[in-house]
Amino acid sequence: MAHRSHRHHHSASGPGGPDMAALLDLDADVLHAHLSEVATWLADLTGGVPVRRILDLGCGTGAGTFTLLRRFEDAEAIAVDASPQLLHHLRGRARELGVADRVRTVEADLDAAWPALDDVDLVWASASLHHLADPDRALRGVFTALRPGGLLAVTELDGLPRFLPDELGLGRPGLEARCRATLAHRHAETLPQLGADWGPHLSRAGFTVETERPVTIALEPPLPESAGRYAQAVLRRMRAGLDGLMGTDDLSVLDLLIDNDGPESVLRRDDLTVRTERTVWLARRPPVAI
Structure with missing residues (x-):
């Protein structure tokens, strides 16, 4: 809106x-x-x-x-x-x-x-x-x-919901927690309620x-197929709000996770939870x- x-x-x-x-x-x-x-x-x-x-x-x-x-x-x-x-x-x-x-x-x-x-x-x-x-x-x-x-x-x-294991196997443990903490700090100003x-x-x-x-x-797991698409949609929305707020290493891994075709995409992972x-x-x- x-x-x-x-x-x-x-x-x-x-x-x-x-x-x-x-x-x-x-x-x-x-x-x-x-x-x-x-x-x-x-x-x-x-x-x-x-x-x-x-x-x-x-x-x-x-x-x-x-x-x-x-x-x-x-x-x-x-x-x-x-x-x-x-x-x-x-x-x-x-x-x-x-x-x-x-x-x-x-x-x-x-x-x-x-x-x-x-x-x-x-x-x-x-x-x-x-x-x-x-x-x-x-x-x-x-x-x-x-x-x-x-x-x-x-x-x-x-x-936002959480989906990823703490140990991603991509060299960035705790990535999702850092993303959420960064957004929470921003939301404290923009969404005080x-x-x-x-x-x-x-x-x-x-x-x-x-x-x-x-x-x-x-x-x-096992989760329905829609759960992977749900994770991708939420993480993409998260990624859009993180530009300029997190380091390139974290953002690069997040980009791998939300990619449609890559092997690390949440659409292909079997370790997701909701x-x-x-x-x-x-x-x-x-x-x-x-």
Whole structure:
């Protein structure tokens, strides 16, 4: 995106371009079990109350949208993002899945203006709040859009996933850890809310936090073929942000790993893992007192 909000949707090919769309689709494919688990937690919290209208904030290519539509079969979804390219991709995916009639897209920069949305039963905000200049303002908008008793799911991550063994066999042990540490230092300035405790933010906006759950994802070999492409996409995104910040020796090895055809490419390695930590907050707008 060209805005401050949801900058995780930028890519080397331009805001919301095909590289980022591919990365988000691979993330959804490789980590689909995590998405389904969160959707099940939400269903448990509904207490049997029907979910008719879902709002997906910073929807990207629709991982949350489609997971929730599968879980809540009578619901429709409103998918909000600042990137017209990603919304176009999402609409195409909705047609492929046969749910186009249940999805409406809204292009909006949540740092600029809150879209006119209300009477929502469930809101999904995955890896989007920390990109906002004023997340408290956005959460107040979510609170207003939700019906009394409605639910909000916030998922945030500690950084990009990890894939490589510490001993690469390429003369640069600990490469991935150094790359992440370098980017973390940069993100401390550009994304100060990354890694924040969102519980106090939710409470200030009027929500009651039902549960906060840290989630550790650790996928070991053998991995699906898509995991190699996922690692390549993430490491390419990492590489694009490291120019001028790391030495040429480290960057040269990183280039070997993200190459399509070389023997050291992550597309050909059999020692990859997928490791990431995320935290999920499930919160409710208090019901109206009788």
